[in-house]
Amino acid sequence: MPVIRPPSEWRSLLVRLTRGCRWNRCRFCGIYPHLGTPAFSVRTVDEVRHDIDLLGQLRPKAETAFFGDADPLEIGLAPFCEIAVYLRRTFPLKRLTCYARASTLSRLGQESISTLARAGLNRVHIGLESGDDRTLRFHRKGQSPAMVKKVAVWLKDAGIEISFYVLLGLGGRDHWQEHIAGTARVINETAPEFVRLRRLWLYGEDSGIGGAECPLWREIRAGTFVPQSPEGTVRELQLLLTSLDDLPTFIACDHENNYVHVVGRLKEDRKVMLAEIEGFLVRPVAQREAHYAAVGSRI
Ligand code: SF4
Structure with a gap:
């Protein structure tokens, strides 16, 4: 079973093709080592087929499935497609999704992405995190806005839906405007089907889970990240929604770490979402502070 999956896949079959994250360098992350999977490894096709056979006995009518862990395409194009085809033969699937790093998709190239679509992959969850080049470089994400935009065109051409994850707070206090402006630019230019918002979570010894602390703490102690x-993350959300075009994109704050949970389609629901944020920001300061303290931070 994958350790981490998108909230939207909570009812999906969870099939693990790889373990952990091969990249494992993003400063804001380090989550797999923290949760006890410090090394990356690839499972064999036979192991995964065995899992699928077992799942077939448990939930033969499942209609959605998700491949883990952080970047299951690292198993290789041929094994990935073989498993996807086998899974689709076993279940009446309407949706097959996985996490995918933009750099892995970029390395695979346009033709391979079309091959993935033919094998049955129809949505990818991509950690955009930020559309600002400087922010991405600082956090060692290993992707650039240009790379994400190129990959998004390939995915759209192949008919694979895009679900971007954006991390509020990733620019810190000093670069939040650039972070949001760059992120809005990438979203406007790529028009993904989904944008899911998260808030930077800086876990450490107090997270209650144990394991290594978030690598970003080193920068915070050194003063290179503030x-x-x-409240700043709420204002980031407000600025992002204001900066986006009237896209058919579905926006969701579908994580409990978010201070304000807005959900809706940009084109139709932007006004309502912005009104919710404004309604929150005009509450008395003590009420807002109490809310921030109550939400806290958790995975
Ligand atoms: S954010 Fe994703 S790619 Fe980066 S280290 Fe974490 S799991 Fe790996």
């Missing part, structure tokens, strides 16, 4: 305030 974390955004809770």
Whole structure:
């Protein structure tokens, strides 16, 4: 079973093709080592087929499935497609998704992405995190806005839906405007089907889970990154929604770490979402502070 999956896949079959994250360098992350999977490894096709056979006995009518872990395409194009085809033969699937690093998709190239679509992959969850080049480089994400935009065109051509994850607070207090402006630019230019918002979570010894702390703490101690305030992340959300075009994109704050949970389609629901944020920001300061403290941070 994958250790981490998107909230939207909570009812999906969870099939693990790889373990952990091969990249494992993003400063804001380090989550797999923290949760006890410090090394990356690839499972064999036979192992995964065995899992699928077992799942077939448990939930033969499942209609959605998700491949883990962080970047299951690292198993290789041929094994990935073989497993995807086998899975689709076993279940009446309407949706097959996985996490995918933009750099892995870029390395695979356009033709391979079409091959993935033919094998039955029809949505990818991509950690955009930020559309600002400087922010991405600082956090060692291993992708650039240009790379993400190129890959998005290939995915759209292949008919694979895009679900981007954006991390509020990733620019810190000093670069939050650039972070949001760059992110809005990439979203406007790529028009993904989904944008899911998260807030930077800086876990450490107090996370209650144990394991290594978030690598970004080193930068915070050194003074090279100043974390955004809770209210600052709400203002980032407000600025992002204001900066986006009237896209058919579905926006969701579908994680409990978010201070304000807005959900809706940009084109139809932007006004309502912005009104919710404004309604929150005009509450008395003590009420807002109490809310931030109550939400806290958790995985
Ligand atoms: S954010 Fe994704 S790619 Fe980066 S280290 Fe974490 S799991 Fe790996």
